[in-house]
Every structure is written in structure tokens, then in C-alpha cells.
Amino acid sequence: MQMSKDELLRRANLASKNTLMETLDIEIIDFTDETLTARMPVTPRVHQPDGVLHGGATAALAESVGSFASHIFINTEEFFVRGLEITANHLKSVKEGYIYAKASFLHRGRTTQLLDIRVTDEADNLISICRLSTITLPKKK
Structure with missing residues (x-):
């Protein structure tokens, strides 16, 4: 029996218990074959002292969603994913509401992956653009 999308999202969010994702209240809300x-x-x-979104929190959101996207497309019994490098260009400030990070693959290799992560606000304004490279490594037997 195949799981529903809602069940897969529920399980994905349960996997974030007691992690940075839970600390920052990051919630996975959608996925397709190509995006998360x-x-x-x-x-x-998650504010800076002057009351706007901290770029480090934005980068943590981007790395979380990008790494999770790489993770869900591998055999987790045999492999694990780690981030190699992240870049973030912050374009607009946000004080409240929600921001959304949508990760899409630019390259999905067996060993390395490159993801484009667009961070937007509730009005779909571009807040940050990020790139994340990840590596898939075999678990030791």
C-alpha cells in the first residue's frame, strides 16, 4: 500500500523532532518529484537585533529544505546526505509572517547534488536565493 501525500508529509515532519528544524519551527508543506x-x-x-529576519535563519531554512530534498530521493538504509556548501544572497527584509523555501534540483547525481532554493514571503516576493551542494555517501556496514 502506497502512503498518501499527507502521510508522507506527516512522517517527514516527525523526523524533524528534536532538531534545528523543530527549534526554528520549520515545516515541510509540499513536494513533487522535482521539488520540496x-x-x-x-x-x-529569528530576528536580528533590529527586528528583521536574520540571514542565518534564512540560510538554515534553505539548507534544511535542500538537504531534506536530497535525502528523500535516496535509499536511506544504505546512504546518508551531508551538505557541502551553501551560498545565500539576501534580497529583501522581512519582519513577520511566513517565509517559504522551495528547493529544486539543478543536478541530481549519484554522489553530488546541486539545488536552487528560492525563499519567498507570503506575497511571493523573492527574499533570498540560495544554492546548496550536497553529497551522498555510503553508510559503513
Whole structure:
């Protein structure tokens, strides 16, 4: 029996218990064969001292959604994923609401992956553009 999309999303979010994703209230909200989308609330917990979204929180959201996208497309019994490099260009400030990170693959190799992650606000304004490279490595037997 194949799981429903809602059940897969529920299980994905359960996997984030007691992690940075839970600390930042990051929630995976959608996926396709090519993309994964998550959201994070913008509250004082993720603000800089002057009251706007911290770029480090945005980068954490981007790396979380990108790494998770790489992770769900591998055999987790035999392999694990690690981030290699992330870049983030922050384009617009946000003070409140939600931001959304949508990861899509630019390259999906057996060993390395490259993802484009677009971070937008609730009005679909581009907040940050990020690139994440990941590596898939075999688990030791």
C-alpha cells in the first residue's frame, strides 16, 4: 500500500523532532518529484537585533529544505546526505509572517547534488536565493 501525500508529509515532519528544524519551527508543506517546499514563521526568535529576519535563519531554512530534498530521493538504509556548501544572497527584509523555501534540483547525481532554493514571503516576493551542494555517501556496514 502506497502512503498518501499527507502521510508522507506527516512522517517527514516527525523526523524533524528534536532538531534545528523543530527549534526554528520549520515545516515541510509540499513536494513533487522535482521539488520540496518548507515554511518558517518570522518571529522575534529569528530576528536580528533590529527586528528583521536574520540571514542565518534564512540560510538554515534553505539548507534544511535542500538537504531534506536530497535525502528523500535516496535509499536511506544504505546512504546518508551531508551538505557541502551553501551560498545565500539576501534580497529583501522581512519582519513577520511566513517565509517559504522551495528547493529544486539543478543536478541530481549519484554522489553530488546541486539545488536552487528560492525563499519567498507570503506575497511571493523573492527574499533570498540560495544554492546548496550536497553529497551522498555510503553508510559503513
